Every structure is written in C-alpha cells, then in structure tokens.
Amino acid sequence: MTSNPPEKIHTKIWSETPDSDNPFAAALCRCSGFDVYGDLLKNASHIEYLFLLFKLEPPTKNQSKLLEGVAIALANLGPRDHAIRAAMNAGVGGSTHASALIAALSVGAGNLGGAREVFSAMQYWQQCSTSIDHWQDLIIDPPQQERLDVWHPMEHPPGFDPNGVSCPQPVIQTLEHLAAIDGAPHLKWLRENRTALEGFTNCPLAFSGVAAAAFYDLELLPEQAEMLFLLLRLPGAAVHGLEQEKLGWRKYPFFSKGFKVTE
Numbered sequence: 001m002t003s004n005p006p007e008k009i010h011t012k013i014w015s016e017t018p019d020s021d022n023p024f025a026a027a028l029c030r031c032s033g034f035d036v037y038g039d040l041l042k043n044a045s046h047i048e049y050l051f052l053l054f055k056l057e058p059p060t061k062n063q064s065k066l067l068e069g070v071a072i073a074l075a076n077l078g079p080r081d082h083a084i085r086a087a088m089n090a091g092v093g094g095s096t097h098a099s100a101l102i103a104a105l106s107v108g109a110g111n112l113g114g115a116r117e118v119f120s121a122m123q124y125w126q127q128c129s130t131s132i133d134h135w136q137d138l139i140i141d142p143p144q145q146e147r148l149d150v151w152h153p154m155e156h157p158p159g160f161d162p163n164g165v166s167c168p169q170p171v172i173q174t175l176e177h178l179a180a181i182d183g184a185p186h187l188k189w190l191r192e193n194r195t196a197l198e199g200f201t202n203c204p205l206a207f208s209g210v211a212a213a214a215f216y217d218l219e220l221l222p223e224q225a226e227m228l229f230l231l232l233r234l235p236g237a238a239v240h241g242l243e244q245e246k247l248g249w250r251k252y253p254f255f256s257k258g259f260k261v262t263e
Contacts, residue, residue, distance in 0.1 A: 012056060032056040047071060054224050062183040063218060069181065070214045073174040074229070076236030077207060079253050083108030083233055087241035092249050097241070104237030105230055111154055113161070113208055115229040120158035121212035122222035130189040132196060139200045157201040159209025167194065167204040175210050184217040 017028035029036045032052055040049055044058075047068045051059040059067065079085060086107035090100035108114050123143075128134035139157050156162035175194070179187040190197075190213045194205050208229075215225035244252065 013053065034058075050228075051218075054220065054228065055218075060183070062181055066178060066181050066184055066214060067218060069174070069178050070211060071232050073170075073178075074207065074211060074232040076239070077233065078236070079240060081108075081233075081236070082110075082113060084237050084240050087237035088244040088252070091241035091243075091245035092247070092252055094245075097238075100241035100245075101234060101237060104234060104241070108230060108233055108237070111152065111158075112156075113206060115226045116151060117154070117158045117208045118212045118215070118229045119222045119226040120154055121209055122216060122220075122225050124158060125186065125212060125216040126222070130186065132193055135193075135197060136200050139197075156203060159206060159212050160198070160201045160203035161206040162203050164204040164206070167198065171205055171207055171210060174207070175205070178210065178214055184214070186217050187213045 013032060015030045015033075016026040019025040019027040028038075031040065031049075034040050034044075034052065040052075044052070045064070045068075047064055048059055050071075051063060051067055077084060079088060083104040086103040087100040090103045095103070109116060111117050111120070124135070124138055127143075128138055142154065142157070144153075175187065175191050178184060179191040181187075187210075190205075190210070198204055211229055212225065215228065220228065
C-alpha cells in the first residue's frame with residue numbers, strides 16, 4: 001500500500017515549518033525569507049512589512065516614507081468619498097460590520113475615484129512615463145479597455161475628477177509632500193506638469209491620480225496598486241461606518257434638511 005505524497009504549497013511569499021506536535025500549526029513563519037514573529041515583529045514597522053508582502057524585498061528609507069505618506073493620505077478620505085459613504089449607509093441601515101467593509105470595497109473598486117481607476121492610471125504611466133506629448137495623445141485618444149463584460153469603459157481620464165472644478169487643497173498638499181521625498185521622480189514630474197495635464201483633461205487631479213503616481217514610483221504593478229488602494233482606504237470606512245451606526249439616520253450628513261419621514 002502506497003500513500004500519496006503531501007501537497008506542496010507554491011508561493012514565494014510565505015514559508016512555514018510545522019509544529020512538532022501539530023502539523024496544522026506553524027512553529028516558524030517566514031515572509032520572503034524573513035522570520036515574521038522572531039524578527040519582523042520586533043524590528044519592522046507595519047508599512048515596511050506591507051511593502052515586503054507586496055514586493056518581496058524590504059523597502060528603502062525613502063520607499064517606506066513614500067508608502068507611509070500614501071497610507072496616511074488615503075486612510076480616511078471623509079464622508080464625501082463614495083466608499084466611505086457606502087460603509088456609512090451600511091452602518092446606519094443596521095447591517096453587520098463586515099457588510100460595511102464589503103460595501104466600501106465594492107463601491108471603492110470602481111472607475112470613479114476607485115481602485116480600478118488607479119489600475120487604469122497606472123497603465124497610463126506605463127505607456128507615457130514623463131512624456132507630456134504622450135500623455136496628451138493618450139488623453140485625447142484613450143485606449144480601449146479589456147474585460148468590458150466586467151468594467152464599463154472609462155468616462156473620464158483616470159486619475160482626474162470629472163465632477164471637479166479646481167484641484168482640492170488636500171490633493172495638492174499630498175502631492176507636494178510626496179513629491180518632496182527622494183526617489184519619487186514621477187511624482188515630481190506630476191507636480192510640475194499638473195496644470196498642463198488638467199488642461200488636457202479639463203478635469204482637476206484627484207487622489208486616485210496622486211496614488212497612481214506614488215505606486216508607480218514604488219514600482220508596483222497595476223494590479224498590485226489596485227489591491228493596495230482598496231486596502232489603504234478601509235480604516236476611514238470602518239470608523240465612519242461605526243460612528244454612523246451610533247448616530248442613526250436622523251444625523252446622517254447632507255440630507256438632514258431635505259429628508260422627511262411620514263407615517
């Protein structure tokens with residue numbers, strides 16, 4: 001009688017040594033070769049570990065500073081953000097806490113200020129880099145999107161706000177801060193050429209555009225940037241969803257004067 005060989009886990013991200021008395025528990029966990037609980041837990045920051053998970057190599061000091069700046073800027077975009085409003089809707093409607101986060105992920109995944117917009121903006125960076133002429137050509141004649149069975153075609157240049165008039169001050173402040181970090185050439189170029197790009201698009205730069213440039217400077221792939229953009233926005237959705245659950249619908253923002261309940 002022969003037994004089948006054990007299944008192998010194929011991943012470059014993670015390796016485990018099973019516990020001596022429990023094969024379903026790990027005695028040693030390594031992330032890209034680093035001892036997670038014996039080394040990283042004591043010596044790495046959350047941002048450094050997050051970078052390691054995505055890139056499989058530790059970040060430089062400037063990369064850590066850049067990713068940390070992006071994480072702070074995106075952690076809570078406020079109740080006007082679509083994803084946060086989705087979590088607030090779930091909270092005020094009495095849904096489960098998990099449902100609030102799922103709502104935020106679902107709404108925040110789309111083409112309007114969402115993660116898919118960041119994905120598309122990253123593709124623009126891949127094609128245009130720092131050529132203003134290439135940017136102008138691509139904005140005037142945008143490429144056809146793949147998977148139209150899943151995603152509707154972009155209705156505006158990715159990374160810009162089709163409903164905006166002028167670039168919001170928080171977006172400018174974030175861009176200024178990130179572009180000042182060494183090792184961020186594309187953010188610096190975006191800062192210098194923002195007004196020209198806004199002229200081509202007839203739209204102001206949005207947080208999604210700044211995030212895409214930062215992720216491109218961090219040498220992430222578009223699909224990695226899409227995932228990370230979803231993750232980094234969840235803290236704001238969580239806290240606003242919890243707060244609105246306690247406040248109730250009578251204190252829901254924006255509609256207090258125009259919303260009436262009758263028998």
